[in-house]
Amino acid sequence: MNLQMILEYLNRLKENNNREWYHEHKPEYEAAAGEFLKLVEALMMELGKEEPGILRHEPKKLTYKLVRDTRFSKDKSPYNPAFRVHLSEGGKQPVPAGYYLMLTPGGSFLGGGLFADIFKEETGMMRDYIAAHGEEWEAVIRDESFSSLFEVKGTALKNVPAGYDREHPQAQYLKNKSWYVEYPLADEALADADRFISETVEVCRIIKPFNEFINKALAGSPFLRQS
Template sequence: MDTQLILSYLKSLSENNNREWYHAHKAEYKEANAQFEALVQELILQIGKFDKSILPREAKELTFKLVRDTRFSHDKSPYHPAFRAHIGPGGKLPVPVGYYLMVKPGGQSFLGGGLFAASFKDATSMVRDHIAANGGEWENILHDPEFQKEFSVHGTALKNVPTSYDKEHPQAEFLKFKSWYLEYSVSDDIVADGERFLAEAVRLFRIMKPFNDFLNQALKDFQMPAR
C-alpha cells in the first residue's frame, strides 16, 4: 500500500495551495485519493472484525473533500491539504461517534475518536447525563491500562460544572466538557509505511472502542439537526 504517494501529493498541494496548481495536477490527486480510499477500505474490514456496527461501508462514502469553505475563515486558501475519513455506524456523520483519521504531512496526521462536535447542545447534555449516571463505568474505561498508555480525553470545556449537576461529583471535571474526544498523533515515517500505519490504526481503534461505545450509548436517541 503506497501511502508515500499520499504524503507527497499533499505536501505539494500545501506548497501550491491554489486552483491553478490543483487543476493542473488532477491526475496526481486521483492517484493519491485512490490510495487513501484503499487504506480506508482496508481499515473498514479490519475494524469490522471487532466493531460490526460500522459495516458494511464503502470508503468513498466516508471521506471528506479537500475543498475548504472559506466564507467565514481568515485563511482563504482553497484546499485543505489533508485526506480525512470518519468510519462510524452512521457513516461519516459525527454522531454516532466512530473512528477518525487525518493524513497531513509535517507530523500533523492523527487518529481520533469520540465526539468532536461541541456545537450539538443536545448531544452534550446526553453525554453529561450519562457520565453523571454511570461514573464508575466511565472511570473504568479511562483507567484501563492500555487506554491510559495511549490516550487522554480532550474537548472544549466550561470553567465550572453546569448548575444542574453536582459539583462534587467524582467525574465533575468531565461534566464541564462540551465535547469528549481522543487524538493520537502519527509521524510521517509511520504514515509513509502503509502496512505499519494500518496495523497501528487498527491497534489504537480497538483500544478506543469502549470509549466510543460509552458515548454512543449516551447518544442513542440523538437526532442530527436538520441542515
C-alpha cells in the same frame, strides 16, 4: 499500497495552495486519493470484523473533500491539504462515535469520540450519562492501555453547568462540551503500509470502549433517529 504518495501530494498542495495548481495537477490528486481509498477499504475490512456496522457504507462516501469553506475564515487558501475519513456505523455523521483518521504532513492523527461541541442535545445526554455512570466512565478512561495513550480532550466550560453537582467525582468532565481522544501518527509511519494498518487497527481497539460509552450515552440522539 503507496501511502508515501499521499504525503508527497499533500506536501506539494500545501506549497501550492491555489486553484490553478490543483487543476493542473489533477492526475496527481486522483492517484493520491486512490491510495487513500485503498487504505480506507483495508481499515474497514479489519475493523468490520468486530464492528460489522462499519461495512454498511461505501468507502468513498466516508471521506471528506479537500475544498475548504473560506466564507468566515481569514485564511482564504482554497484547499485543506489533508485526506480525512470517519469510520462508524453511522458513516460520516458525528453520532454514533467512530474513528476519525486524518493524514496531513506533520500532523496526521487517529481519533475517537465526540468532536463537535455544537450539539446541545448530545452534550446534555453525555453529561447526564457521565453523572449517572461515573464509575463506568472512570473504568474506561483509567484503563491502563487507554490511559497510557490518551487524555480525554474537548472544549469545556469554566464551571460545572447548572443542574449538576459541583462536587461530583467526574465534575471535570461534566464541564466538557465535547469528549474526544487523539493519537498522533508520524509521517515516517506511512512508509510501511501493512504496519501502518496494523498499528491503526490496534489503536482503534483501544479507543473502542471509549466510543462504546459515548454511544450508550447518545442512544437517543436525533442523529440516530434520522438514520
